[in-house]
Amino acid sequence: MSKLVQRAGWRFFLRHPWQLALAISGVALGVAVVTGVDLAGGAALRAFDLSREAVVGRASHQALPRDGRMEESVYLALRLGGTARRAAPVVEGRVRADADEPLMLTMMGIDPLAEAPFRDYGASRGDGPLGSLMTEPGAVLGTREFAQRRGLVMGDRFTVFADGRDTTLRLVGWLEAEPERRAVLEQFLLADIATAQEVLGMLGQLSRVDLILGPDEIETLRGSLPADIELSATAARSRSMSEMTRAFRINLLALSLLALLVGAFLIYSTMSFLVVQRRTVIGTFRTLGVSRAQLFMSVLRESLLVGIPGTLIGMILGWLLGAGLTRLVVRTIDDLYFQLQFSGLHLDGVALLKGVLLGIGVTVVASLAPAAEAAAVPPRSVLSRASFERRARRRLPGLLLGAGVALLLGIGLIRFGPASLAVGFFGLLCVILAAAFAAPPAIAAMTAGIARFGVGHLDMPSRMAVRGISSTLSRTGVAVAALMVAVASVIGVGVMVGSFRVSVDNWLQQSLRADIYISLDEAWYAHSRDADALAARLEDSPLVTEVTRSVRHRLETGEEQIRLWALDPGSGDWGFELLEGEPESARADFISGSAVWLSEPFARHRGLAVGDRLELATAQGPRGFTVAAIFRDYTSDRGVVAVYLPVFRAAWGIRRLGGLGLIAAADADPEDIRELADQAFGDAAGVRVASNVEIRQVSLAIFDRTFTITRVLQVLVGIVAFLGILSALQSLQMERVRELAVLRALGWTPAQVRRLVITQTGLLGAAAGILAVPLGLILALFLVQVINMRAFGWSMGFHPDPATLGQGLILAIAAALFGGVYPAWRSGQRQPARDLRDE
Amino acid sequence: MVSTSPHIKIQMLSKQYEGRGRSRLVLDQIDTTIGHGEFVVLVGRSGSGKSTLLNLLGGLDRPSTGDVLIDGQSLAALDEDALSRLRRHKVGYMFQFFNLVPTLTVAENLLLPLDLLGVAEPEAESRIRDWLAAVGLAGRATDYPDELSGGEQQRVALARALVHRPGLLLADEPTGNLDLTTARDVLRLLDDLCRRSGTTLVMATHSQEVIGMADRVLTIRDGRLVAADDMAADDMAAR
Amino acid sequence: MSRSHLLFTVLFAGLLVAVLAGLLWSGSREPSALDTEAISVIDLLGGEDQPGYQRARPGQRPGLPADHGPHPDFRSEWWYFTGNLSSETGRHFGFQLTFFRFALAPQPVQRASAWATRQLWMAHLALTDTAGGRFFSRERLARGAQGLAGAEARPFRVWLEDWSAASLYEGFLPLRVAASDPDFALDLRLEPGREPVFQGDDGYSAKGPEPGNASLYYSYTRMPAAGVVRVGGERVPVNGLAWLDREWSTSALGPDLAGWDWFSIQLDDGSDLMFYGLRRKDGGMDALSAGTLVEPDGRVVRLSRDSVNLEPGERWHSPATGAAYPVRWTLTIPSRKLRLAVEPRLEHQEMDLSVRYWEGAIQVRGDRDGRPVSGGGYLEMTGYDHPH
Structure with missing residues (x-):
């Protein structure tokens, strides 16, 4: 019945292929990112599963000796x-x-x-x-x-x-x-x-x-x-290993969903534009008696013209992206958590199905509002065009209200809701949406401000550009909001990563007190050597003030795994940043063996504080320790329990050492100490010697490598947003074709018309960028204090870097300008006469 | 050709628009009847409310007070969907700016109203052929509107307005966008086809020539219906 | 526009949350399918001849009680107990407990680890519950080290983990046979009965034309048995007759042989019959097929291929392996005027383990010199799962 209506719609789309292409690209990219991340995560898990299975097989339990x-x-x-x-x-x-x-x-x-x-x-x-x-x-x-x-x-x-x-x-x-x-x-x-x-x-x-x-x-x-033999369930241990990477995977997922969110904005804005552009035709249909339901369905079906090809292309891109990402993900897990081998990308039917549902679902949902709008077009609008814009401006207060509600919801969830990661992300989403709602009114206010105060200094085209923004706000509002969200996310993630890096660097500088670090693995011990004797000999040297010792040990207790860090940090400054606990007494209790120190993530995951008791299974049975201090530590997001080395040796009977740290004497040359260490250990296998500078460099390199994935995803989000703004600006210019033709008829040169268009798009970009900065900072704060805390359990400082903020602003303006170049050029090229004719 | 029962009954129709804090009374208690097959012209200055009246007659808008009855059916009693159905069956439109769907061919534009009524394909095709011939555009069925001149487009609009045999054709300044010669041709065609098919024609216009062709002239001044004689007297005075 | 904008946002947020939840909590990993095939041991049996192992010499005769124990330098060996038992109420049970030993290397190993050994042990346990129509079979594997499996001559003992057959006192008999499984178990005491019978040429049983391609083989054809059978949670006191076959060799089946059909029969007139028919691939019985008939008075009569007629009867098709075993036979020894009809107690007594064969309790009825005879025994059929 509504075949003709549908046909009319599709042909319109086909007559504007660039718009179709842009919208499809947006969907494709969004779906690709989500699918790619999902596939990569799945492949990593599968690799882990297979590696576990290859070793453990179908055993349900293992009888494990403690040592x-x-x-x-x-x-x-x-x-x-x-x-x-x-x-x-x-x-x-x-x-x-x-x-x-x-x-x-x-x-x-x-x-x-x-x-x-x-x-x-x-x-x-x-x-x-x-x-x-x-x-x-x-x-x-x-x-x-x-x-x-x-x-x-x-x-x-x-x-x-x-x-x-x-x-x-x-x-x-x-x-x-x-x-x-x-x-x-x-x-x-x-x-x-x-x-x-x-x-x-x-x-x-x-x-x-x-x-x-x-x-x-x-x-x-x-x-x-x-x-002395523990019966442990293999399923539980493997569960905890999958838990370890869960937070990491969730973060990836969230970032990918952000890309999809921006893609959804893109669809919304595209479909919305289409409805606006065809208001007259829609009015005509209504006068002929086409029902509202028919128009609604027609718009939805048109959106499938975007959604289906976009999703299909997105699946293929997602596959390719997944293959690339998997290597990164596996390498990161390998770096940070446990050894993992890349086993190839597995065709995961479920992930692909999810991608399809997501792509098409998002397309349809994003088109619901434009479809409703089309259905709501009154028949007599065929005759009157101006009333629409007036109505749009009247709706601005409604948006502010929506923004307020979303913001309150988001903040409320974070403060009063359960402290889970999913809730954290949802709260973040509310805040982002609040900002998106508030963007159009904010832009209207900004341009009104410029119009009132700055107008005198501007020439005609610029003045018109400014006024033009508020008159087209109904269409550009969404696109600018999308650009703002995308740029804000780039800023936010950038600031978060920057803060993290600074925190890690500070922490490394504080805790790496020794000048030379020596690590020993089982290959060295295969020769039945004695690390203690060597350590004593090194300490005798005049070049060395003190030798610190440590060993890391994994304690399997039935269902879970606790990482113990046994250390003897010597007599000087231990280099810990204590977040809780009184340094003097904590140190005394630590040495006496009555207490342990917990790293921040460990304490947070188990809800322990200074003064609580922690029971650990030693070789002589369970033993209780008091928690004397909580210290900052970024080595593991599962957390570690620090125990004094002699206490560890007595309680667990393990004499191995995992590492030695040589603290140089005041006048010693680091090169000499290095040589001393090399000589002491000879050519033996299983020994690694590194200076603290080298360790710092390598740690930061691993850090940077880890966030490569994040950066890749940021770029993708940026691209989606860029496509969005491109599409929006194209549509906008099409909308104003007649208006610009009138200007040309009045005597404006093509250059002046182009100036008008570029200025307008530049202003939109600047507006998005300016709004993105505070949003980006809020996002970063959220990521640092809520998401990171809940996902990994560690706190970090907040160090916004002006360069990152500047980059975001420039990105927004550049995207907008770049997106406006083609429309500007085109509008200069057009023949006024053709556009003055009515369709 | 004029049957005894009235086609359209306009009862105490008023329309008020809410603007920014102000309200404007566009139509003030219009009351009259129009018979079947009549050619009625609405005249008045711009802003006098003729378009509004036309909108109300077709159910495109709702009155503030009063009612319009078409063949005894009260429009105020109908909801949006019922109004849509009414338009499908009983009303045809022509507008100043033609309002053809640019992405459908001429034939498809004509098919639209028939499709909405569920007319079977062979019957629809034959009707489209007939009407295109009637407006003199027999060979242009597969062209798109932007390939036609203004006059040709309006002729297609005319065919579209009548192809589904509504009893009523509402035309809002149909010649406003055409040059004099073309306008005359279109008007003649319009009058001719309506008379032959017995369609009631209500047209809002500025054109003096049309006034001469009509059966009746309704003058609207400041939202009110002015008696034809008064108008004639005013005209005389103006001249 | 504001209304639809809000609608959009709420719906979209809802979708996003639902998708997020779905993605977070979905498990998209399938369990991997793993094979449960045991590591094959059967290719060690009947494979090519491996040099270096001890071989039976013509004229060699088993010496008891020393040869009750293991012969580690021979390639393969077994202690093979079967029996027919009945309860007080006449419920019939059949049992089989076999201990197999395989040598993986001709020379003994001298190594530091206590796990090192060249002996591989396999045990098969089967129980036939005729009245209940149930047949159970189990297999165990163990290495001959760390006391996990092994055999001793004096005092006699053969075991694999907690399955064992062991002399109760100084003599070989009486001995106790005990083996258990979660689903069934048996615990029997075997008493002295008939003197052991040396098969073949006084214990040298040729399996192929070449010298040395033979086994050393003796049987205890009739041992009264009494004890308890546990099945389905029930403990049933039983008694009956048991049979022990002892054989060791380094030999291989000829390439033209498909398998064998082995009968052990204890008749109610006091005679015991053992016969194995070596089946050729081209059909027909091989010339080396042989057996013995022990007369009631204890005289041992050697049977050759020509003295025995074996007619296979109806076949039973195994649903598990597809093999078709002739579970009914007619056995005639014209020279002894003996004619027997062999019927299985249950048709589905197939052992589907590392090795596939049919081994089950049988009932026999017939006549001897005009007088009716009946009895029971065991039938073993191999080589039916590779039709050619």
């Missing part, structure tokens, strides 16, 4: 006593297989006969390796990729270093796996448990026992295990 080794009799008792039917012993350790560069691998020793329920190594039927694997000392399975890297073929021997000596291994079979898991398995060598015990020097011992337990078996088993 890494357990007696094999524990497993044998389980097996022979029939307590656990599905149990598999595992002996695991790191070996070094040198090629051109040291290559650390994990040797995993298993009992193939017990493995069936747990893991599938793809050893296909008919493969011979089982016999060799079990009877030949040094027989291992490896992946083809590993063999390729080392230049080995089946049956070749190669040397590894472990347990303080060289051992010869022989490759007797391939470790096969699906493509996604291959990347992880590449760092594994699979061996029989006997071989692993021999190579790793773990005779009589196991690393853990993997178990598949029914719900009724869990408690019985837990009871029958010795005290």
Whole structure:
């Protein structure tokens, strides 16, 4: 029935292909960003899942010794006593297989006969390796990729270093796996448990026992295990690892949704323009008797002409973007959280479906208001054009009211609502929308101000430009609001990142007190060396005042994981910034062993404060500590518990050291200290020596790398906004074609007309930019004090950088000017006569 | 050709516009009837309210007080959707600025009212052909409005106004945008076609020539209906 | 415009929140499908000949009780217990408990780790609950180290984790057979019955034409058994007759052989029959098929391929593996005037484990020299899951 109405609409669109193209691009980009981020996040999670699964397999639980080794009799008792039917012993350790560069691998020793329920190594039927694997000392399975890297073929021997000596291994079979898991398995060598015990020097011992337990078996088993062995559920541990990256992923998601929000504005403004431009035609339809419902549906269906191609293009772009982003995301998680291998982008049907629904849904929703507007056009408007604009101006107070409501809602949610991240984002959204509502009235006020006070100094075109803004506010208001939001977000995120960086830098400068830092990993300890002896020797040197010691240890307690940081910071200034706690007494309690210090994120996540008690599971059973202080720390967003090193050694029985810090004597040359350290440790593997300057540089480099993703997304948001303003300005100029023709007829030169257009667009851009600055600062404040706090748990200083603000302003004006160049040029080119004719 | 029962009954019609703090009485208690097939002309100066009256007759606007009855049906009693349906069935329009849909062809423009009524395709096609021929634009069916001259566009508008056989054609300054010769041609065509189809024609105009062609002249001055004789007397006085 | 503007915003905010919630809480990861195939061990059996293992020599005879224990230098070996039992109310049960040993290397390993071994053990446990129509089968694997599995000659014991067969006193018999599973279990005491029978040529049982391609093989054909069977939560006291087959070798089936059909039958007239028919790929029974008949008075009669007729009867098609096993047979030994009809207690006694074969309790009825005889036993059929 309304086919003709529809046809009329589509042909209008097709006659203005640039508008169509711009609107589609906006949607496409918005959808692409959201889909890309979603796919990247999904791929990262999948990579993590697969890496966990490759190692843990289908085990529901693991019996873990607290200090890494357990007696094999524990497993044998389980097996022979029939307590656990599905149990598999595992002996695991790191070996070094040198090629051109040291290559650390994990040797995993298993009992193939017990493995069936747990893991599938793809050893296909008919493969011979089982016999060799079990009877030949040094027989291992490896992946083809590993063999390729080392230049080995089946049956070749190669040397590894472990347990303080060289051992010869022989490759007797391939470790096969699906493509996604291959990347992880590449760092594994699979061996029989006997071989692993021999190579790793773990005779009589196991690393853990993997178990598949029914719900009724869990408690019985837990009871029958010795005290120093923990029964932990693998699902819980993997859950916590996925939790770790959740905040990071949510932030990415929010940024991507911002892009979509701006894209939605774009659609709204495009459809809105279209309705306005066709008011007369719509009036005609109404006089002919076309019903309001028909007009409403017609506009909605037209919007699909934008939405469907835009979404489809967005899906494809999103796929490409996702592939690129995944590398960044995985690298960031790798840098910050735990080791992860890039396993390729997986065609995730759910993510694509989400993208489709989002793209089309947003298009339709954004078109609802213009469609309603079209339906509301009264038939007699076909005769009168001026009343519309008057009505628009009368609505401005309504917008202010809406702005106020949104602002109150946003602030209210933050102050009185639950302290969750999602609520935080929603509050942020309310604030953004409040600003968007308030933009048109604000611009009207600004231009009225200029018109009143500045007008005398301006020439004709400029004066007209100023007045012209308020007369076209109904159409340009939304576009400017979108540009403002986008620029504000660029500013806001920029200021937040800048503040963060400054905070991190300050914190690094304060806490890196030693001049040289030495880190030791298990490869160094494989030689059974004694770090304490070395530390003592270093301290004896006249170049060194003091040697600080530390080690990090992960405490698995049933369902969760706590990171312990055991340290002995020496006798001087410890370099901590205490956010809570009295320094003197806190230090005394720390040293005495009655108290621990918590990093800020840890305290925040668990709601602990100074004076509370924290129970930790030590090798001798649970022990309570008082919380004496809370300190600033950016090393982990899960948080750490700091404990005094001698106390740690006594309670957990772990003597290893993870790091040493050399504090130079006053007159010592840093180069000499460096040399001292190098000499002390020789050429040993597993040692890294760095000056505090280098550490600072590397940390900041990682920081910058982490925020690469953010910057990429910012650029994308900026592009979407630019498209928006471009489209809006195009439409605006089309609207004013007749008016400009009249000016030309009166005698204005093309140059003057162009000046008018450029000035107007420049003013709009400037208005958006000026408004974006305070909004951007508010956004940044929000991000720093609400979002970052809730997502990660750390506080940071607020350091707005004038350069960032300036950049935002310039961005807004540049976007507007750039967007206005083409319309300006076109309007200068047009023949007045043609435009004076009525359509 | 004029049937006994009135086609349009205008009862004490008044229209007041709210402006910025002021209100303006555009029409003041207009009361008259128009019979079937009559050619009625509304004259008056600009701003006298003729367009407003025309709007009210077609249900494009609502009166402040009073009512319009078309074939006994009260317009005030109808809601927006019912008014839309009424316009589909019973009213045709012509405007000064033609108001053709620029993105539809000539034939499609004519198809619009028929499509809204649900007329079957073969019947619609045949009617469109007939009416295009009647206005002398037989070969232009697939052209777009911007390819036609002003006169041609108005002729298409005329065909569109009559193709669905409404009983009533409301024309608001249909020749206001045309040169003298073209205007005359269009007017003649308009008069001719309306008489032949028995369509009531109410036209708001400035043109003296039209006044001569009409059956009746309604003069509106300051929103009120002035008796025809008074008008004639005024005219004499003016000359 | 303001009204629609607000409408737009509220709707859009709502959509955004809904989408945000959906995206946050959606789990878009599918569980990965993993294989549950056990690592194959069967290709170690019947594969090519591996040099270095000990082989049976013609003229070699098992010496008891030393040879009750394991022979680690031979490639494969088993202790194979079967039996037919009935409860006081006449409910019939059949059981099978087999301990297999495979050597993975011809020479013993000397290594530092206590886990190192060249012996791989596999145990199969099966229970047939005839009245209940149920058949259970289980498999376990373990290495011969750390006491997880193994065998000893004196006192005799063979075990894999908590499944075992062990002498109760100094002599071989009586011995206790005990094995349990969450779903079923058995605990039996086997008493001395008939003297052990040395199969083949006084214990040297040729499996192929080459010398050394043979096994050493003896059987305890008749041991009274009594004990308890647990099934479905019920503990049922039972008694009946058990059979032990002991065999060890380093041999391979000839390339033209598809599998075998092995019968152990205990008749009510006091005679025991063992016969295996080696099936050729081209159909027909191989010349090396053989068996023994123990007369009631204890005389051992060797049976050759020509002295026994085996007629397969109706086949049963396994829904799990698709194999078609002839579960009914007619066995005649004309020279002994013996004719027997073999019926399975249950048709679906298929062992679908690392190895696939049919092993189940049977009932036999027939006549001997005109007099009716009946009895029970076990039937084992292999090689039916690879039709050619």
